[in-house]
Amino acid sequence: MKKVKVSVLVSALFLFFGLSTNAQDASTVLKKMDDVMYSPKDMTGNNKIILIDKNGKEEIREATIQQKGTDKRIFRFTSPASQAGISVLSLPNDVMYLYLPAFGKERRIATSAKNQNFAGTDFSYDDMESVLFSIKYTPKLVKTEGNVYVLELTPVSEKSDYSKVMVQVNKTEFYPELMEYYDKGNTKVKEAKYTFKKIGNYWNAAEIEMTDLKKNHKTIMKMSEVEYDTGLSDDDFTVRKLKQ
Amino acid sequence: MEKLSRIIIKWKWIIVASVLALTIFFGYQTKFLTINSDILTSLPDDDPAASLYKEIGTQFGGNDMGMIVLESDNVFKTEILQHIKQITDSLRYTDGVSTVTSLTNILDIKSSEWGIEIGKLVDEYNLPVKQSDLDSLKNYTFSKEMYKGVIVSDDGTATAIIFTLLSDADKQAVAKEIKRKVENLNLPETLYFGGLPLMMNDINDLIISDIIWLIPIVFLVIAIILLISFQSFRGVLLPLLTAGISVVWTLGIMSVAGYELTIISNIIPVVLLAVGSAYTIHVLNSINHMALQDRKQALIKGVAYVIIPVILAAVTTATGFVSFVFGAYLTMIKDFGIFTAVGTIIALLLSIFFVPAMISALSMYRKKKTVEDTEKKPVLTHKILIPLTQTLFKHPKYTITAWAFILLVSIIGIFQIETSVNMADYFKRDNPTRVAEEVMQKKFGGSLPIFVVFEGDMQSPEVLQKMIETQRFMKEDPSIDVTQSVADLIEQMNDVMGEGKRIPDDKAKIEQLWFLLDGQDVMPQLVNDDLTKGVIQSKFASVDTKDIEAFTKKMNRFIEENQNEYCQIELTGMPSVYDKLNSSLLNSQRNSLLIAIGMVIFIVSAILRSVSKGVFAAIPVVATIIVLLGIMGITGIPLDIATVLVGSIALGIGIDYSIHIITGFNNHLLENGDAEKSIESVILLSGKAIIINVASVLAGFLVLLFSQIVPLQNFGLLIGISMIGSGFSALSLLPAILILANRKRKITANNH
Known part of the structure; x- marks a missing residue:
């Protein structure tokens, strides 16, 4: 009897340590992923947004992006012609400014409904915001497989639309390769495939393919002419700049 | 005819075997018969309004929309908001649901001088608890046009949770799942389920319950009547067997031809059992009456004798059904017409070929000649038929005057006929779908x-x-x-x-x-x-x-x-x-009746080789139809997708009684030359058959009173009334006319 107990205890201990090293690993992996994704001071580049509906019909938009840190960003649409000049400035605390050139004026948009999609894409405001994953989620290492770590991320806030996000993190470079979003009914609702390229010192998400599995609608964001750390200042992210 | 009858007996095994094989085949096919509860598919494609509606409804998703209404004394309470959230969440995480909009997740856009604020009307993770917060939520909600009367009723007692389904989802399955999930929440408030997907789910259940309940009842009722009339195993088995086989074949053919059961065609089995058993009854009756020693000879003679009248009866009945093909607006009514006609013809063929073959093959001859019924027949004869003939002979003119009066009242009634096209009226008053529809109408503008x-x-x-x-x-x-x-x-x-x-x-x-x-x-x-x-x-x-x-x-x-x-x-x-449906109901009633009357007169005239007999035969049924429409007008039973069928069906079945009287009258007249005597004996003889036939068809159709679908209940009731009407008019109005016509002929003959 005693023997059995001891062995149970031992295995429980192993399990405990095993789990704790696991947890340690998971948060390290996630932190490293955050480092890869959010380490540049600033970034500029061109963004091509391809929207593909369930019938395979494509719609293409183009924009330039400027980003500073994790919470300041300007999208300026350049194409199609009817939307050229439309700009969106995102600032901290869920404040956005929208500029429509046909009206010649900007409007402040405060949105607390972050599950809404950004400008007809399959990215929600929630997906777009650059809050560190390690702040938003509690990670758990599910398994290591091939050249990826598979993490299960549980949202810290109960207000998240997701019950969990399964992330595959590249083992050597720590950039994400695949994210699978589950709703609170535990159904996979969205899927993002990442293609990273090294530009200078940084890994760049050259292509993100986000699929809304319910609507069968897809958005591909492709980055080009990306430059890092060109010295953008806070003045580049003001309402006055938005109009230019 | 005797030749045909001999051939049938000779080939009995082949007939029995092929009927068996076909029944197995079609029986297997019925497994694939599906139910179509989508009333919209029944709208005709050749009508621009209907086809545009189908197209737009599909394209812009309105037809995939459902609504759950939660009712209470005041929905602006924390507890109720919590329940709305529960429903919203359980819908949101149901497979096949595309979007859900409710009080607890609807977007709120506030615009101000400097811009807009996009948020939720209610923070679902932090529901208002304080009375002041709840009051301000209520005031704010009512101040905005996009919420008032849309998501919350004007009086604040009901709220709607609106959902759309994915276009490729199995809508009925999703609707069922939604209903199950929400009911499992066991919320104290009253909930109503509305919208097409949920309505279809309900209709589906109604169709199934009608089929499950009505068919056994109609079987039982007809079996009882057959037992009373024939008092033999054969007399119960064969009519039910042939009617049952014709049901199986008809449903099998529907399945093979790619048709589906609808709220109308689900009564095909009931109609066929009531109508289709009659032909076998005629055949058996005829065989029974052949009091010959040689049983095989009696069978041959009996069958030969009855073939023409049975064909006539079946063809006229089928004509009544077929008349819908030309008159009806909804395709499901056309389908009903076609397949009941097909089933009627199948029942006819079975009664002519299969019944004698079965009797001969399985030696189902009657064991002994049943003792002449000593009680029932005299009752029928003495209490009803003899007094009837006496009255008729004494007062033929009064009879006609009385009928003229009834017809006049009925004609006035016809002008009061109302139509009903509202699909909610098709459900019983306490049916959840109907109740839900009424609530939606009252609280959310229809x-x-x-x-x-x-x-x-x-x-x-x-x-x-x-x-x-x-x-x-x-x-x-x-x-x-x-x-x-x-x-x-x-x-x-x-x-x-x-x-x-x-x-x-x-x-x-x-x-x-x-x-x-x-x-x-x-x-x-x-x-x-x-x-x-x-x-x-x-x-x-x-x-x-x-x-x-x-x-x-x-x-x-x-x-x-x-x-x-x-x-x-x-x-x-x-x-x-x-x-469109409304105007088409009146048109289709008129068209199908005219077509049916025309075709029936034509067929009867052609077979009896006399136009005047054709017209005479039509008089009682036309009178019955006038009375029927009059009753509908006076009692307020509306003309709807099912009751519009009654006239032509009543005509198709009721004409048989006239045919019996006229052919009987002819035969007797040929035998004895005395018109009055002929009428007397035809009433005494055929009258009995007619009354039994009326009783069995009546009983079969009255089973429809147990249907879950209101138009079908009315349909059963009205067919019942028409059966009594056409039986009674064939026994009173028609003889009275024959008596008068005959006296007139006599007078003119004497004058010459």
């Missing part, structure tokens, strides 16, 4: 969807302006509360940009405002992908045919005056369909 379709450049200021004007015009009608279109959204967004709640004059501005709307869940319900088509979605609160007619007329005039080459406008929706 449930009859209206679509006004605009074709043109949806980003052009002119088209959007036209939409706004049309919406204003629509709202002048008291039955229209809420309208919704992309033009509303453009106006709101223009307001957000600080330029007022109106459509901008500049197309460039509209295109940029569109940027804000792109990808919103509501957009596919308002415009198509390439922005060449847009709809105004609205609901009509009244189901009164007069209101519907007035609105449709007014709208069509408005459209005529307002559309141009850049902007084509069309109106569709349930009111338009109901308007």
Whole structure:
């Protein structure tokens, strides 16, 4: 009897340590992923947004992006012609400014409904915001497989639309390769495939393919002419700049 | 005929074997028979209003929309908001559900001088608890047009949780799952389920329950009547067997031909059992009457004797059914007509071929000649038939006068006939679907969807302006509360940009405002992908045919005056369909009756080789139909998708009684030359057969009173009334006319 107990205890201990090293690993992996994704001071580049509906019909938009840190960003649409000049400035605390050139004026948009999609894409405001994953989620290492770590991320806030996000993190470079979003009914609702390229010192998400599995609608964001750390200042992210 | 009859006996095994094989085949096929509870598919494609409605409903998703209404004394309570959230969540995480909108997750857009704030009307993770917060939520909700009467009823006692289904989902399965999940929440408030997907689910259950319950009952009722009339195993088994086989074959053929069961065709089995057993009864009767020693000879003679009358009876009945093919608006009624006619013919063929073959093959001869019924027949004869003939002979003119009076009253009644096209009326008063429909109507401005379709450049200021004007015009009608279109959204967004709640004059501005709307869940319900088509979605609160007619007329005039080459406008929706259905009910009643009367007179005249006999035969049934329509007018039983069928069916079945009387009268007249005696004996002989036949068909159809579908209940009742009517008129009006016609002939003959 005693023997059995001891062995149970031992295995429980192993399990405990095993789990704790696991947890340690998971948060390290996630932190490293955050480092890869959010380490540049600033970034500029061109963004091509391809929207593909369930019938395979494509719609293409183009924009330039400027980003500073994790919470300041300007999208300026350049194409199609009817939307050229439309700009969106995102600032901290869920404040956005929208500029429509046909009206010649900007409007402040405060949105607390972050599950809404950004400008007809399959990215929600929630997906777009650059809050560190390690702040938003509690990670758990599910398994290591091939050249990826598979993490299960549980949202810290109960207000998240997701019950969990399964992330595959590249083992050597720590950039994400695949994210699978589950709703609170535990159904996979969205899927993002990442293609990273090294530009200078940084890994760049050259292509993100986000699929809304319910609507069968897809958005591909492709980055080009990306430059890092060109010295953008806070003045580049003001309402006055938005109009230019 | 004896030759045919001999051939049947000779080939008995082949006949029995092939019937068995076909029954197995068709029986297997019925496994694949599906139920179509989608009433919309029954709308005819050749009617522009109906086909546009189907197209628009599918394209803009209105037909995939459902609604759960939660009712309480006041929905602005924390506990109730919590329950709304529970329902919202359980719908949100149901497979096949695309979007859910409710009080607890609806977006709220507040615009101010400096911009807009997009948030939720209610923070679902932090529901208001304090009374002051709940009150301000209530006031705010009622202050906005987009919530009041849409998501919360005007009196604040009910709230709607609106959901749409994915277009490729199995709608009925999802509807069922939603209902199960929400009912499992066991909420204390009253819940109502509405919208097409849930209604279809209900109809499906009704059809199944009708089939499960009615068929055994009708079997039992007919078996009892057969037992009373024949008092033999054979007399019960064979009619039920042939009617049953004809049901199996008919359903099998429907399945093979790719048809589905609908709320109308689900009664095909009941109708066929009631109607189809009659032919075998005739055949057995005839065989029984051949009092020959040689049983085989009796069989041959009996069958030969009855073939013509049975064909006549079946063909006229089938004609009544077929007449719907030319008159009906809804395809499900045409299908019903075709397949009951097919089933009737199958029953006929079985009674001629299969029944004698079975009797001969299995030696199902009667063991002994049943003792002549000593009790029942004299009752029937002495208490009813003899007094009847005496009255008739004494007062033929009174009989006709009495009938003339009844007919006059009925004709007045005919003008009071109402039509009913509202699908909610098809359900019993306590049926959840009907109750839900009534609540939706009372609290949320009705449930009859209206679509006004605009074709043109949806980003052009002119088209959007036209939409706004049309919406204003629509709202002048008291039955229209809420309208919704992309033009509303453009106006709101223009307001957000600080330029007022109106459509901008500049197309460039509209295109940029569109940027804000792109990808919103509501957009596919308002415009198509390439922005060449847009709809105004609205609901009509009244189901009164007069209101519907007035609105449709007014709208069509408005459209005529307002559309141009850049902007084509069309109106569709349930009111338009109901308007069409309404006028088509009257047309189809008239057409199918005229066709049926014409065809019946033609067939009877052709077979009896006398036009006057054909016309005489038609008199009692035409009189019956007038009385029937009169009763409908007086009692307020409306003309609807099922009761519109009664006239022609009653005609097809009822004509048999006249045929019996006329052929019997002819035979007797040929034998004894005395018209009055002939009439007396024909009433005494055929009268009995007629009364038994009326009783069995009546009993079969009265089973429909147990149907879950109101028009079918009325249908059963009315057919019952018509059976009594045509039986009675064949025994009173027709003989009276024959007596008078004969006396007149005598007088003229004497004068010469």
